[in-house]
Amino acid sequence: MHTNERITYLVQSYLNKTISKDEYKELSDWIVQSDFHEVEALFEASIPKQDDWYDGSVNFAEASVLKEIQHKIAQSEKRMFPYKRWTYYSAAAVLIFTLMLFRPWQKIGLISPDQVSDKIASIEDKGDDIDILTDAGGHLSFADGEVVTVSKQQKEFIDHEGVRYKFLADGGVRLESVDAAYSHQAKHTFFTNRGDRANIILADGTTVWLSSSSSLVYxxxxxxxxxxxxxxxxxxxDVSHNPGKPFVVKSNNTEIEVLGTRFNMRAYPEVDFSETTLVSGSVxxxxxxxxxxxxxxQQAVVNKKGEVAVATANLQDVLSWQSDVYRFSNLTIEEILIELGRWYAIEGIDNHSALQERYTGVLSKGKQLSGILKQLETISAHRxxxxxxxxxIMN
Structure with missing residues (x-):
């Protein structure tokens, strides 16, 4: 028997994206067993406190979601309840009812994969195809050498050196201090392999989403x-605001200082420059x-000499790594393939073409690379x- 306080706590944890796997299952089971109007009323009372969730930038196929709900009801032995037209304020209930959890990057307003053509033909080639790497999530590497793969954890949490690592339903991990007296300042690493994406919520409330082949040292x-x-x-x-304690991000030859804001940082070791793109706030x-x-x-580019150049950024291009499409502007074919190599198991690129045309567009990340190569063949003179x-790469 669930009390109102318990359900309210679970809903708020879901909306704040801090809900654990066990809590998510508990909330999902309650929703399946509850009256639609009861669920809707609870979410309508909770969501107005979460302004950034529904700012007009989140898109989803409401009709298909409702169709899925109807299908679930038809398969259920429970009594059916009439439902009224679902509003955006009740959208979270619809999504959670169908057991879909928002990924944190979906609230940024990126282009939907549905907007990209799915007309992908097989490339005419006798060689082996290359699959997109599995999105296995993140890994924790502690200073003492222990490595923990988040997606393989069956426990709700583990404790390590005064910190509780709580595993969340969306595949992320949240840090909570459980021993305030612990003073050892060891450095740990949260990292992703090629093709992975993952998120971590630090003990101060700051959320960090990592792209492929990336790491955060904390x-x-x-x-x-x-x-x-x-x-x-x-x-x-997404930095938690704290005027008395600035948040500093170091990478390569760049240092970013913020109080509370949202920004993207790109600084791969093999590239001799870094890019910082501000979404909101100030850095x-x-x-x-x-x-x-x-x-x-705005976006700031810092080269290896320490020179800083600032220009207006295309936010959709910068943040497209968080979605299932790849957006690019003014890149050569080789530059496009180098970027795709962060997501596919590509061992290298051999460029036998003298063409240096630059392209701007959107590609859907298909399961296999041959589909993307076929798309690139249709817009370029390359084979x-x-x-x-x-x-x-050939002419």
């Missing part, structure tokens, strides 16, 4: 004056000999061969 506990982390690869930050980008303050919509997990 301390067991933050110092008294600053919250300092390191990024290698690409990450999106100060610092290099060894320069610094610039950004406003929302491709897959040979021993390498991509050969």
């Amino acid at each position: 301390p067991t506990t933050f110092a008294d004056d600053k919250r300092v982390v390191e990024v290698h690869g690409e990450a999106f930050f 100060r980008v610092k290099s060894k000999n320069n610094q610039r303050r950004l406003v929302p919509g 491709f061969i897959i040979k021993e997990r390498r991509i050969v």
Whole structure:
């Protein structure tokens, strides 16, 4: 028997994206057994407190969701309840009823895969195809050498060096301090492999989403004056506001200082520059000999000399890694394939083409690379061969 307090707690945990796997199952089971109007009323009372969830940027196919609900009801032995027209304020109830949990990156307003053509033909090639790598999520690497794969955890949480790591229903992990007296400042790493995406909520409430082949280095506990982390690869930050303790992100030759904001940082070790793109709030980008303050919509590029260049960013392109499509602007074919190599098991690229045309567009991340190569063939003068997990580019 669930009390109103317990259900309210579960709903708020779901909306705040802090719900654990066991709690998510508990809430889902309650919804399946409850009256539609009871569920709707509860979510309508809760969602107005979560303004950023429904700011007009979240899109989903409401008709298909309702169809799925009707199908579930038809298969159920429980009595059927009439339902009224679902509003956006009751959308969360619809989604959770169908056992779908919002990924954190879906609230940014990225292009939907449904907007991309699915007319993908098989590339005419005798070689092996290349599959997209499995999105297995994140891994925790502790300073003592222990490595934990989040997706394989059967427990709701583990405790390590004064910190509780709570495994969430969306595949992420949340850190909670359980020993305030613990003072050891060890550095740990949360990382993704090629093809992975994952999210972590730090003990201060800051959420970090990692892209493919990326890592976040964080301390067991933050110092008294600053919250300092390191990024290698690409990450999106939603920083918890704390005027008395700035949040600092270090990577390559760049340092980002914020109080509370949302921004994307891209700094792969094999690239000699970093990119910081501000979505909301304010950040100060610092290099060894320069610094610039950004406003929302701007991007700062810092090269290896420490020079900082600021320009207006295309946010959809920058944040497309969080969706199932790949957006690109003004890139050569080789540059496009290099980026795709972060998601597919590509061993290398052999470019035998002298063409240097640049392209702008959107590609759907299909299961196999041959579909994308076929799409690229239709918009360019290039031809491709897959040979021993390498991509050969020809005229």
